[in-house]
Amino acid sequence: MIPAAAGIGLRFPHHRAVLEERPAVAWLEVHAENYMGGGKPLMVLDAIRRDYPVALHGVGLSLGSADGLNERHLARLRNLAQRVDPGLVSEHLSWSATGGAHFADLLPLPFTEEALSIVCRNVEAAQESLGRRILVENASSYLRYRHSPIPEWEFVAALAERTGCGILCDVNNVFVSACNHGFDPRRYLHALLAERVSEIHLAGHQVRKFEDGRSIRIDDHGSRVSHEVWALYAEALALFGRVPTLIEWDTDVPPLAVLLDEAAQAQCLMSEERKHARLA
């Protein structure tokens, strides 16, 4: 069971520190793909699992593939989930694989009825194989398709409605995509059914500026959460209530203390939200 509190994404550079220092953090999330072999990583995960609630976050299942899911990859995820008994299992609303080739990135989907039925079918297959509900996370994006008639937030809401999956609302991704594509991020949050949102992700992003003055926001998980995203997170808490919230950092990973500090800030906003909720 993942508590409605702030956790951090555990990456290899912090394995030793977490094992030795056992920091006071409510829960940890790991990338499933980092533990699909044997040996040392799995031993570390077993040890950590004894002391912390752990969530599994997949990055390689490709829920948006028109070809369907990679059965071998799904079996690996199932084996890992059986071993770890995670509080939550999540994946992304994106695609990575086609025609047997995998692209190691979260690629954008067109938001069409056809894509919705394909993603629904894949999510149902994953949930059936894993024997549990999964959460699906909104990805950040740098392009839109000409034919994409359904607003992303309606697509996410419909996916949850049709498959029973939960929503992992990445507030940073909502913000990054909103900036890149010119929509109101609050409108996105308001469109999601609060009881479907089972987890929130927060991370830093960068503004990539070009010499001609144009800029685009890149979701690189390489810095502290931006002020705008903290503000949007406070709004998300007001809408969704206290939800397990994760700090992610994947590029230029800083000392563990920096992640714990970010988690403490999220925890602080959660406590504020509870006070507001009581007063209301």
Place this chain on the structure above:
Amino acid sequence: MPALLELQRAFAASMLHEEDDAVCGAVVDDGFAAAERLRIYRNTCRSTLIEALCMTYPAVERLVGRDFFDMAASRYAGAHPPQSGYLNEYGGEFPEFLAAFEPASELTYLADVARFEWALGVAANAADAPVLDPLTLAAVDPQDHAALRFEPHPSVSFLSLAYPADQIADAVLAGDEAAIAQVDLSSGPVRLVVHRGPDGIAAERLEPGAYEFVSRLCAGEVLGRLLESAPADAPLLLAAQLRKGRLTACRS
């Protein structure tokens, strides 16, 4: 309006071969051209794969330098994309790619160093398995010994290389100039068994007779036939494989 499958195949051509024509028409280009937007994804994907290869092949990277490595790895990634999202298993054809890679043809030993590093990676990522308890073997009736076959630990692999790749990799990763100077490229072939034991990943050099015996043992050949042509120290070799945890089961 392309169907999703068609769109994903067109996107793939952009990711792998920088052929944007088929997908550009499907992408909105406001502020940034479709090709610029696609390039963001292609670059992220390419750098993730180069990084994955660099983690698996650090000695190759040291030998050729980062720029050359990135160029070779990028070329490889375009021709050999991963087949799944489990990137630990990515890069198995990189040694053969390097062997045929014209710009690196002067470094005749490079592919062997890559083969060695791939074996280390396979050993690191292999599934866990319980090792065969010598007592299990002691309980087998001696007259049944000839019919026994053994199963290797999933991390075990064998390498027969023309160059001393293990020595080269160790020396360059340690940055040990004296050790690098000592490498004799004409010292003849090396035969290695690589596996992950309780103490970590290890590569051991074997003499030709021992290599033949241990590799056939681990290939599951029946013990009776194996002993017909085995070296004199075969019982000691078998005991060593058990002690090092390279065997997981025996059956008759």
